[in-house]
Amino acid sequence: MSHGTSHVYISHLKEHVGQTVTIKGWLYNLRSSGKLMFPELRDGTGIVQGVVSKKAVSEKVWQDFETLTQESSVIVTGEVTKHPKLENTFELQVSDAEVLQVAQEYPITPKEHGVEFLADQRHLWLRSKRQWAIMRVRHELVNAIRDFFNERDFLLVDSPILTPNAAEGTSTLFELDYFDLGKATLTQSGQLYGEASALAFGKIYVFGPTFRAEKSKTRRHLTEFWMVEPEMAYYNLEMNMDLAEEFIEYIVQRTLKNRMEELKILERDVSKLENIKRPFPRISYDEATKILERKGVAFEYGNDLGAPDETVISSEFDRPVMVHRYPKEVKAFYMKRDPENPAVALCVDMLAPEGYGEIIGGSQREDDYEALLTRIKENELKVEDFAWYLDLRKFGSVPHAGFGLGLERTVAWVCGLEHIRETAPFPRMIHRLTP
Amino acid sequence: MSHGTSHVYISHLKEHVGQTVTIKGWLYNLRSSGKLMFPELRDGTGIVQGVVSKKAVSEKVWQDFETLTQESSVIVTGEVTKHPKLENTFELQVSDAEVLQVAQEYPITPKEHGVEFLADQRHLWLRSKRQWAIMRVRHELVNAIRDFFNERDFLLVDSPILTPNAAEGTSTLFELDYFDLGKATLTQSGQLYGEASALAFGKIYVFGPTFRAEKSKTRRHLTEFWMVEPEMAYYNLEMNMDLAEEFIEYIVQRTLKNRMEELKILERDVSKLENIKRPFPRISYDEATKILERKGVAFEYGNDLGAPDETVISSEFDRPVMVHRYPKEVKAFYMKRDPENPAVALCVDMLAPEGYGEIIGGSQREDDYEALLTRIKENELKVEDFAWYLDLRKFGSVPHAGFGLGLERTVAWVCGLEHIRETAPFPRMIHRLTP
Numbered sequence: 001m002s003h004g005t006s007h008v009y010i011s012h013l014k015e016h017v018g019q020t021v022t023i024k025g026w027l028y029n030l031r032s033s034g035k036l037m038f039p040e041l042r043d044g045t046g047i048v049q050g051v052v053s054k055k056a057v058s059e060k061v062w063q064d065f066e067t068l069t070q071e072s073s074v075i076v077t078g079e080v081t082k083h084p085k086l087e088n089t090f091e092l093q094v095s096d097a098e099v100l101q102v103a104q105e106y107p108i109t110p111k112e113h114g115v116e117f118l119a120d121q122r123h124l125w126l127r128s129k130r131q132w133a134i135m136r137v138r139h140e141l142v143n144a145i146r147d148f149f150n151e152r153d154f155l156l157v158d159s160p161i162l163t164p165n166a167a168e169g170t171s172t173l174f175e176l177d178y179f180d181l182g183k184a185t186l187t188q189s190g191q192l193y194g195e196a197s198a199l200a201f202g203k204i205y206v207f208g209p210t211f212r213a214e215k216s217k218t219r220r221h222l223t224e225f226w227m228v229e230p231e232m233a234y235y236n237l238e239m240n241m242d243l244a245e246e247f248i249e250y251i252v253q254r255t256l257k258n259r260m261e262e263l264k265i266l267e268r269d270v271s272k273l274e275n276i277k278r279p280f281p282r283i284s285y286d287e288a289t290k291i292l293e294r295k296g297v298a299f300e301y302g303n304d305l306g307a308p309d310e311t312v313i314s315s316e317f318d319r320p321v322m323v324h325r326y327p328k329e330v331k332a333f334y335m336k337r338d339p340e341n342p343a344v345a346l347c348v349d350m351l352a353p354e355g356y357g358e359i360i361g362g363s364q365r366e367d368d369y370e371a372l373l374t375r376i377k378e379n380e381l382k383v384e385d386f387a388w389y390l391d392l393r394k395f396g397s398v399p400h401a402g403f404g405l406g407l408e409r410t411v412a413w414v415c416g417l418e419h420i421r422e423t424a425p426f427p428r429m430i431h432r433l434t435p
Numbered sequence: 436m437s438h439g440t441s442h443v444y445i446s447h448l449k450e451h452v453g454q455t456v457t458i459k460g461w462l463y464n465l466r467s468s469g470k471l472m473f474p475e476l477r478d479g480t481g482i483v484q485g486v487v488s489k490k491a492v493s494e495k496v497w498q499d500f501e502t503l504t505q506e507s508s509v510i511v512t513g514e515v516t517k518h519p520k521l522e523n524t525f526e527l528q529v530s531d532a533e534v535l536q537v538a539q540e541y542p543i544t545p546k547e548h549g550v551e552f553l554a555d556q557r558h559l560w561l562r563s564k565r566q567w568a569i570m571r572v573r574h575e576l577v578n579a580i581r582d583f584f585n586e587r588d589f590l591l592v593d594s595p596i597l598t599p600n601a602a603e604g605t606s607t608l609f610e611l612d613y614f615d616l617g618k619a620t621l622t623q624s625g626q627l628y629g630e631a632s633a634l635a636f637g638k639i640y641v642f643g644p645t646f647r648a649e650k651s652k653t654r655r656h657l658t659e660f661w662m663v664e665p666e667m668a669y670y671n672l673e674m675n676m677d678l679a680e681e682f683i684e685y686i687v688q689r690t691l692k693n694r695m696e697e698l699k700i701l702e703r704d705v706s707k708l709e710n711i712k713r714p715f716p717r718i719s720y721d722e723a724t725k726i727l728e729r730k731g732v733a734f735e736y737g738n739d740l741g742a743p744d745e746t747v748i749s750s751e752f753d754r755p756v757m758v759h760r761y762p763k764e765v766k767a768f769y770m771k772r773d774p775e776n777p778a779v780a781l782c783v784d785m786l787a788p789e790g791y792g793e794i795i796g797g798s799q800r801e802d803d804y805e806a807l808l809t810r811i812k813e814n815e816l817k818v819e820d821f822a823w824y825l826d827l828r829k830f831g832s833v834p835h836a837g838f839g840l841g842l843e844r845t846v847a848w849v850c851g852l853e854h855i856r857e858t859a860p861f862p863r864m865i866h867r868l869t870p
Contacts, residue, residue, distance in 0.1 A: 007669075009588060009637065024669040025637075026831045044637025044668065045588060073831035103830040123631035123823045124830060135636065139591045146581065153444060153480060156574045160861045161596070161621075161644050162609075162659050164868050174597075176611040176621075179648075181868045186596075186611075193861055196558035196870075201570065202444065202460075202479025208644060209596050213614075224597055233479060234442075234459040388558045388870035395538040395559060396461045396508035426595045426628055433599050433616045435631075435823035 005077050010046035013090045016080045023048065023092060026103075026127070027072045029110070030065070037065050041076055041092070047129065049083075050076060050092040061097045070109070071127065073100040115419075122426055123435050133262035134422055138411045140259050144251040145228050145405075149205045154230060157197040159190030159206045164385065172212040174223075186211035189404060192334075192389050194231035195365060198400055199392055205230040217430055219419040220307070220357060222408055224428040231402030237346040237364040240401035241322055244350055244360055245280045247405075248320055252276040255414055268416040272354060281317050285326045285344065288313050304330035305349075307357055314351040320359070324348040333375040335363040348403070356413035362403025369393035440512050445481035448525045451515045458483065458527060461538075461562070462507045464545070465500070472500050476511055476527070482564065484518075485511060485527040496532045505544070506562065508535035550854075557861055558870050568697035569857055573846045575694050579686040580663050580840075584640045589665060592632040594625030594641045599820065607647045609658075621646035624839060627769075627824050629666035630800060633835055634827055640665040652865055654854040655742070655792060657843055659863040666837030672781040672799040675836035676757055679785055679795055680715045682840075683755055687711040690849055703851040707789060716752050720761045720779065723748050739765035740784075742792055749786040755794070759783040768810040770798040783838070791848035797838025804828035 008021040025043030032038070035054040040047055052065050068074065077096040083089035107121055108128065118125045125131055149156075162184045178184035190206035197204040207228040214221045230243065256263070256273055263270055283291075285305075291313050292299045299309060304326070314321055325344040328337055335345040350360035366372045372393055376386050383390075411423040421427045426435065443456040460478030467473070470489040475482055487500050503509065512531040518524035542556055543563065553560045560566055584591075597619045613619035625641035632639040642663040649656045665678065691698070691708055698705055718726075720740075726748050727734040734744060740758070749756055760779040763772055770780040785795035801807045807828055811821050818825075846858040856862045861870065 011588060024833070026634075044590075044633070044635060044639075071831040073833045101832045106830055123628075123826060124635075126632060126635040132636070135590060135592065142591055143581070143585060146578070150578060153446060155479075155570060156577055157570065157860050158644070158661060160659060160859075160863055161646075162863050162868060174611055174613075176609055178609075178868055179650075179865050181866070184868055193558075197561065197860060198479070199461075200479060200561040201567070204479075209593070211596075215614075224595060226593060391558060395541055396506040397536045398459070398508045424595075425592050425632060428595055428597050430614050431616070433597060433613055433619055 008080075010041070010043050010048045012045075013048060013080050013092075014088070017082060017090065018080065020077060020079045020095065021092075022075060022077045024075050025073070027068050027070060027074055028129075029070070030068065032066075037062075039065060039068070039076075039094075041074070042127070044132075048090060048092050050078060050094045052094045057094060057096070061094070064097055064099050067102065068099065069103045070106040071103040071124075073103070074098065075100065115421075119421065119427075119432060120435070126425065129265055131422065133265040134411065134415050134417070135425060136262045137255060137259050137266075137415050138407070138423065140255045141251055141407065141411060141414065142226075144254040145207065145247075145407075147254075148247055148250050149203075149228075149230060152203070154203045154205045155197070155201040157190075157194065157201070157204045157206055158208055159187065159193035159197075159229075161187050161209065161211075163187045172214055174211050174213050188212060189227065190229050191231065191402065191404065194229050194402060195400060196388070196392055198231040198233045198402070199396065199398065202234075203230070203232045215430060218307075219421075220409065222420055222424060222427055222429060225409075225424070226407035227404050228407065229402060229404040231400065233398050233400045235364070235401040236399050237324065237348065237401060240362050240364065240403060241282060241324070241348055244322070244348070244362060244403055245278050245320070248280070248350070248360070249276055249278050251410070252414060263415070266415050266417075268414075272416075273414065275318050276320065280320050280322055280350070282322045282324060282348075284324055288323045291316055302327050302329065310351050310357050311355040314353055314355065314357075317353065320350050320352055322348050322350050331363070333379045333381070334365050334372070336366045337371075346401075350403075352409070352413045354413070354416075356409065359409050359413065360403050360405050362401065364399065364401040367393060367397045367399055369397065443515075445476070445478050445483045447480075448483060448515050448527075449523070452517055452525065453515065455512060455514045455530065456527075457510060457512045459510050460508070462503050462505060462509055463564075464505070465503065467501075472497075474500060474503070474511075474529075476509070477562070479567075483525060483527050485513060485529045487529045492529060492531065496529070499532055499534050502537065503534065504538045505541040506538040506559075508538070509533065510535065550856075554856065554862075554867060555870070561860065564700055566857065568700040569846065569850050569852070570860060571697045572690060572694050572701075572850050573842070573858065575690045576686055576842065576846060576849065577661075579689040580642065580682075580842075582689075583682055583685045584638075584663075584665060587638070589638045589640045590632070590636040592625075592629065592636070592639045592641055593643055594622065594628035594632075594664075596622050596644065596646075598622045607649055609646050609648050623647060624662065625664050626666065626837065626839065629664050629837060630835060631823070631827055633666040633668045633837070634831070634833065638665070638667045650865060653742075654856075655844065657855055657859060657862055657864060660844075660859070661842035662839050663842065664837060664839040666835065668833050668835045670799070670836040671834050672759065672783065672836060675797050675799060675838060676717060676759065676783055679757070679783070679797060679838050680713050680755075683715070683785070683795070684711055684713050686845070687849060698850070701850050701852075703849075707851075708849065710753050711755065715755050715757055715785070717757045717759060719759055723758045726751055737762050737764065745786050745792050746790040749788055749790065749792075752788065755785050755787055757783050757785050766798070768814045768816070769800055769807070771801045772806075781836075785838075787844070787848045789848070789851075791844065794844050794848065795838050795840050797836065799834065799836040802828060802832045802834055804832065 028042040029040040037052040039050045075098045078092040078094040174186040210227045331345040347363035408423040463477040464475040472487040474485045510533045513527040513529040609621040766780040782798035843858040
């Protein structure tokens with residue numbers, strides 16, 4: 001059966017109106033009405049409604065559809081027609097079908113399921129329309145990120161996952177034995193390697209998985225997440241912020257342009273995203289604390305901003321806000337101090353709107369050898385571990401800056417998701433290592 | 436100084452001939468000849484020769500260049516001119532310069548260094564012309580890989596790094612403690628997750644770092660390397676091989692098109708690469724063993740092909756050769772048996788020419804529940820660990836296939852490198868975890 005007709009993916013049906021084609025996929029849903037059945041077929045690229053008319057198909061095909069269960073694999077042939085009412089929607093007038101496997105009773109039905117149950121079934125849950133839409137937005141964002149940097153002559157540098165030292169503090173490290181060399185840790189950030197690479201290649205980006213052994217169970221934390229980290233030689237904090245806002249505008253607007261169907265499935269209020277246009281507001285940490293004060297939030301000046309503080313601050317703006325120049329004490333040792341006010345670091349956090357929190361953290365890096373050495377000692381880090389990093393300040397040191405964007409938080413924000421666990425195909429959290 | 440002229444990257448100089456521009460970079464080399472000096476400047480995007488004429492610059496600028504050491508950071512202004520003789524080469528007629536830092540004595544000089552010394556200095560070694568060329572070929576290959584799959588409607592799926600079970604045997608696993616959930620291992624392959632995703636999204640690719648705790652010290656092995664793994668629902672072995680050869684042709688030809696300058700620096704014999712065009716030869720394991728026999732290689736029928744065997748076989752061909760249908764005993768449990776000969780697996784290895792060994796391994800996957808269950812038990816794997824993987828054969832099982840390509844081996848082959856350690860920015864091997 002199905003011989004002589006060509007296999008077409010559902011996403012390409014619009015190019016085949018009037019033709020008889022073959023779809024290879026699975027039964028997503030089925031309605032029936034007397035002598036008509038309306039199977040919804042999915043093939044991973046989309047969903048199409050088939051129309052099975054009792055008089056148009058063989059007795060066997062009719063019976064096959066009558067017994068077909070959800071997620072049964074089936075190859076269906078029929079003519080592609082335009083939907084009588086809906087714009088840009090197509091149907092398949094079924095003439096033949098071949099059942100590969102009648103699926104056992106499928107555990108995920110259209111009714112509501114508990115989230116832990118669904119997480120246990122992640123390998124199947126991914127087949128649902130909502131997860132399909134999220135993964136396609138994730139795909140778009142990843143490619144938008146890569147295209148943004150590639151088009152601007154940034155070189156991709158894959159920093160190592162297995163590392164000997166900790167970039168972001170030692171409390172959240174995953175450790176393992178590395179042959180006879182002692183312990184290795186899973187990278188928390190590719191930044192230090194990014195700095196070495198920026199001084200070799202000018203403008204670079206690191207983009208890969210990073211790890212935090214976070215004991216927190218909040219809806220914002222994964223233990224494994226992807227991070228993109230551009231790093232640029234001869235950049236200062238202002239140039240860094242310019243790049244960060246251009247970058248966010250680019251990836252959001254491109255997702256809007258290419259993934260409207262998916263955002264609609266997710267019932268995302270896209271007006272909130274259409275708004276993500278430069279320039280973004282830039283406020284200092286001092287100004288941010290004044291917002292908190294004005295809003296009556298209890299906050300001690302000098303502390304880092306917590307997630308609730310970030311939500312209050314970002315709710316003042318209709319687009320991402322960049323908060324710069326935090327007190328040096330709450331920021332990492334490698335950040336350069338502001339020459340005009342050595343109490344603050346030349347850093348920036350970008351807070352997403354709608355309470356999605358920090359999506360970007362960045363800074364101008366300390367480029368003075370002695371200052372960096374002092375900072376490493378003050379932080380009780382081992383100087384020998386950072387010998388190569390210090391080298392970058394000996395051999396042609398230059399001003400340089402960069403930032404990191406967490407992919408999964410960005411997906412959560414763009415999709416408008418409650419919980420970050422839906423943003424990764426197979427998320428890892430403190431209580432979840434499977435499937 | 437340098438005010439009023441615009442900063443230009445060296446890779447864009449050709450668009451600025453006749454203009455006065457500013458380059459921000461480092462001194463790569465310097466020749467002098469009486470009242471002329473010829474500094475080679477690099478900025479990460481390329482190298483340009485400057486011409487400093489004593490009469491054209493201030494006394495200070497002349498003295499600055501006289502004292503400038505290798506890798507000193509310097510901002511140089513001058514007019515862009517065409518090289519009097521060389522095609523597509525530009526020079527900078529220096530009018531001004533600002534020295535940011537005179538570098539300390541640089542450890543890597545144009546003389547020969549031992550490879551362990553260079554590996555210790557990897558953060559600086561990356562600045563050399565040869566490493567620059569390799570990293571740019573790597574960048575091109577990564578982007579060619581992504582574009583190939585994106586253009587063909589494959590969805591990117593990032594499979595997890597932290598995994599509970601081993602896809603490729605347990606002898607080369609990195610293990611770590613994962614909170615209260617016992618041990619986690621670092622992924623050796625994203626394939627099993629790729630299969631779940633292919634059944635959800637049709638055609639997918641996984642592309643990320645993978646890990647093997649290889650105790651071998653050969654020039655072909657890294658403990659951490661990137662792998663791209665496409666997986667396609669409704670594909671059989673033949674379709675898998677068709678895709679693999681189209682893929683390799685695409686990424687090699689694109690690199691040739693875009694990275695000729697880099698391949699020239701590497702002194703690569705590009706005629707060997709120009710040849711990489713479809714169709715590639717396809718031979719069965721049986722035919723491969725006959726080649727070994729004919730060549731007088733001692734080989735026991737039924738064994739896996741070793742690296743020396745692969746070299747002998749591939750040297751018979753001027754392009755990659757696909758060896759398919761190995762005895763089932765030497766291949767992984769998840770591969771489907773050939774219905775026409777159950778003694779062999781529906782698998783394929785692609786061997787690169789010039790002795791670069793296996794770059795692709797792939798197969799059609801076992802899609803029958805009972806057969807897969809039996810195989811898991813035979814291999815003494817825990818059925819409960821593979822419950823979710825078995826589910827894929829319960830709920831709409833379909834023929835599906837895929838393959839994996841090791842990025843670093845491909846970079847080594849395309850660049851014509853002796854040792855795989857040069858293919859990664861910061862390579863990891865049994866004796867190397869730094870810098």
